[in-house]
Amino acid sequence: MSVAAAANQHPASATETDPESLGWMKGFPPAPDRTVAFQDGSFRSFPELRWAWSNIRQLVPTVNVWRGAGPASVLSREDQDIGAVASVTMDGRPMTFAKMLEETYADGIAVLHQGKLIYERYFGALKPHKPHIGMSVTKSFTGVLAGILVTEGRVDPQAPVTDYVPELKASAFGDARVHEVMDMTTGLEYTEVYTDRNSHVWGLRRANGMAPIPPDYDGPTTIFDFLVAQKKQGEHGKAFAYKTVNTDVLAWIIRRASGMTLSDLLSERIWTPMGAEEDAHYHVDRIGTESGGGGLSTTLRDLARFGETMRNHGRFNGRQIVPSSVVEDIARGGDPEKFKPAGYTTLPGASYRNQWWVTHNAHGAYMARGVHGQGIYVDPKAEMVIARYASHPVAGNAANDPVTLPAYMALAKALTAGG
Amino acid sequence: MSVAAAANQHPASATETDPESLGWMKGFPPAPDRTVAFQDGSFRSFPELRWAWSNIRQLVPTVNVWRGAGPASVLSREDQDIGAVASVTMDGRPMTFAKMLEETYADGIAVLHQGKLIYERYFGALKPHKPHIGMSVTKSFTGVLAGILVTEGRVDPQAPVTDYVPELKASAFGDARVHEVMDMTTGLEYTEVYTDRNSHVWGLRRANGMAPIPPDYDGPTTIFDFLVAQKKQGEHGKAFAYKTVNTDVLAWIIRRASGMTLSDLLSERIWTPMGAEEDAHYHVDRIGTESGGGGLSTTLRDLARFGETMRNHGRFNGRQIVPSSVVEDIARGGDPEKFKPAGYTTLPGASYRNQWWVTHNAHGAYMARGVHGQGIYVDPKAEMVIARYASHPVAGNAANDPVTLPAYMALAKALTAGG
Incomplete structure (x- = not known):
């Protein structure tokens, strides 16, 4: 609790709030001051949320998104130590890719370049096989299903x-x-x-x-x-x-048009053909309805697979999963003039199209974004996909963007130069 | 609701209460009189429970029992149409194996003979890839972990x-x-x-x-x-x-002795080495503790795999998963004299040993039993394992035993004669 009190002044760092080393939800039963629960709302407090976002299923009812009975698709690996790639934050501070992760409370990061997994790290309470809540990243899946x-x-x-x-x-x-x-x-x-x-x-x-x-x-x-x-x-x-x-x-339009639950539709149309490694899940309301706006939890690698599917114009695991026209429509973006009044200072010139954030930068990058720093960043020009889960204390990407976006763009530049 | 009212007099049949044909939880949103929810307690009513026991995860928080990253173990098949195998119920009625399933509200049945899957059927809301709650079948897993x-x-x-x-x-x-x-x-x-x-x-x-x-x-x-x-x-x-x-x-002794959650221990010691096909899950209390006495949901096939592991003296999927001494101690049974006063008229001469029900019948059969008719029946002599999920309206195996146990024994006899 002293950690939480301190956070009200200046949030404790990712290292200081590591749920494993702090012992959140360890022990049988966990100590009262190390317990994260739904009913008392503690799961939304910081640093409790650093445990909660990797353990949603223990807190609320969920519905499974089945991965099917087939094998997981292969993510070929070619490790590159990109941790030292340098960038400058929007407020002018020197940064590295690795330091960016620490400073923005990343729980996991997976970087794909030209379809190969070049960098994968886990922090906090996240493990490769465990789903992390995507929150508004969920929206981008809903948009693609609608498309x-x-x-x-x-x-x-x-x-x-x-x-x-x-x-x-x-x-x-x-x-x-x-x-x-x-x-x-x-x-x-x-x-x-x-x-x-x-x-x-x-x-x-x-x-x-x-x-x-x-x-x-x-x-x-x-x-x-x-x-x-x-x-x-x-x-x-x-x-x-x-x-x-x-x-x-x-999401409701989708259910009525398809006659299927969102979870079954995602399983049939994306999770199974994509060769997802693990089942995903949505949290549900009291009558079993998925939260199509924020309820999806996936593993980091499956999030990366979906990002790579988008980068490949909807093709992945040897098949066309999403029609290329759906991807291209998103990548093309919406109307920046309609976006401008919303006043996102970290996203100048951007637009919003079918539940995706489109940068309109020189690389034509577009993003799925969750409010605690979760995201997918697709950079078509650099042939790069970044999938990221995080548990930032501040609910709002204004807290992440000044550090993450320059780091992503610097990495894209480095990979393009290197290729 | 008229269905439920009728059930108070004489429970409607399995066919009449099929959750698929009745449309429970169909539609967006489901109709109020076809909604199954936790908060109003309707999930425990009949026939709502016929949907609920195959969908626990949508009703309450759960924790995953990971199946690991490897392939599912192969269950070789050799279909035999055993549906017509005849038996006589404890109250003297002629019965067949197939009719027994209908009369006792089976949601799924898997029969293994000499390690081969000879019969597999699904009813109600159950599907091969969906977990069904085992209720007290959970206890037998806890007992084996303790062993x-x-x-x-x-x-x-x-x-x-x-x-x-x-x-x-x-x-x-x-x-x-x-x-x-x-x-x-x-x-x-x-x-x-x-x-x-x-x-x-x-x-x-x-x-x-x-x-x-x-x-x-x-x-x-x-x-x-x-x-x-x-x-x-x-x-x-x-x-x-x-x-x-x-x-x-x-379960608490196990957690303290192993330093692990029940879910992680089950994953590490049984689910992963057994080559389970799907993750299992426990429902958890408000602070994340698994119900070790009744909270485990598994697929029917994975329940059958566990039964076969027991029949094979703990060996399955090419490895010794449970020490044979643990299995043999259970199969040997407890003290029938200590069991007798409990007055289970359908289980004469039986005993209870380390969370398993031991029949002490001529075949040395022993069982895991859940209160709505879920179960594992291991018959060492007949080299037969029956895994079954059910949603019987009556919470108590006195409602199942008179029909199921003679059917199991008749099948064992038929298979022994046939082999």
Whole structure:
């Protein structure tokens, strides 16, 4: 607890908060001051979350994403010691790739170059076979699944959302189009301020099972009930605004269009053909609905496999898993003018397209991003994919980007020069 | 709900309560009268439990039992249509093997003869790759893990329980020996009456995470706190009395003796070397403790692999997984005189040894048994193993035994004659 108290002033470092050396959840039973639990909310505190994000399944109900019965696809290896690759942070400090990982509380990092795994490290409570929660990285999987259904003609981006989910008629989504939830350009009253417990995102968390529900709570206790209650504010289609409920609506469209749960669809369309090494899982609400906006946990290597699938225009493990048009549409990006008003100072000139963040930098890099520093970074020009899990004390990528993004771009440059 | 109401008079049949055809948890969201949830306790109602026992992970937090990175061991097949094998129930009705499965709400059955899978069927909500909860079948895994540690000299059956768990000093287990919890001959106030919500077993369920905790509840909310509060009644070592807390104490002894969680120990000692096909999982309490007395879910085939490991004196997948002495000690059985007072009319002459039920019949069969009809039946003489998952409406094997046991013995006889 003294560690947590100190964190309120200046977060303790990754080394100081290593869940293994601190002994979180060690012993039978673990000591009260080393116990991480759901009901008391401690799993969201720092440094408890450094254990929790690698152990979601022990905290909340989940549904499996089966990897199928086949062998795992081979990730060929060609170790390169890239830890010393130098960069300069956005605020001008000299940095190395290895120091970047420590400074941004990485739990694991896997770097692929030209399809080969050149660097893989684990920290904190993460192990190669253990799933780590991706949080908003989940959204990028949801977007790709939606894209697959679009190419099959089962989802029409121009159609009203209510064509798929008529129950949303009276909600904010009653006059929204599918592409507006894909690109998050809906106008919603909903707010997503992680540090404010009165923000709507906390209502979503109570509804989707990732926050305890107080005994006298009379708000929605399922994702569906939460979505139906969303109110409109402003106009749809005008500007990007990052709001997780869009992805949960998109996930609902996917379920209705495919007739499948999100977990079964991900298993059938991606996890099995990709030759994932381990099952993944989503946390679910009280009636078994996956959190399509934030609930996916995967191993680091399987996250890397998915990133590599994207880099290869949807092809991996000897087959076309995602239609290339879906990948290219994402890589091309959205409208930077609609993105600009959102004010992401660490992402100048970027856009948001079908649940992916597109840099529009010289390498055409695009990203999946989770709020504690989880992510996939695909750099087509450098033929590089970075998959990363993390448990940064600050919920917001403004805390990671100034250190991680220059390091990624420096690595891309070094690999391009070396190749 | 009309189905459930009908069940109170005369339980609807397995076909009538098939969770797939009834549409339990189908649709997005599922209809209110087809929703199975934890918080409202509906997962324990019939026929809801027919869905729930194959989907525990969606209802409660769990911890994974990793199968390792290797290939699954091969279960060679030699299909035999044994469905028509005839038997006579204990109450004199003619029966067939196939009809027995229907009448006792089997969710899946796998029969091995001389190491070959000769019969495998799935019903209800179960699929080959999905784990089903074993409930008290879990105990037999805990017993075998304890047996392994005994042969390694890390657990002494003659030692006081408090040598391993000193915190139990003031509890009923304060003057108990390890072998008394292994064989369930402790004298405890604790009662295990599944149909009586005031029975202590319901307190254990609230503590271990398998029953909702009412808002004003002031009882123990972790397994450990529940065990520490147990009171003695009668004498230890005199008679067998089936009480799950013994197994939870044994699980605690195992954790302390091995320094490992039950899930990691099961993974390392059995699941990985056995070449399990899928990960298993335990449900956990609010602080991550596995229910060692009832929380294990496995696939049917992996349950069959474990049964075959036992039949082969601990050898499977090309290696000695369980020391043969552990298996032989179980197969030899306990003291039928200590078992008799418990009054199991369907198990005349039987005994209980290290968390297994030993028939002492002419074939020397022994069993792992779960309360809704889950089980492993090992028949050494017939070289037969039956693994079975079920969701019988009645919580108690007195509802299964009169139909299942004669069918198992008839099949054993038929296979012996045929070989």
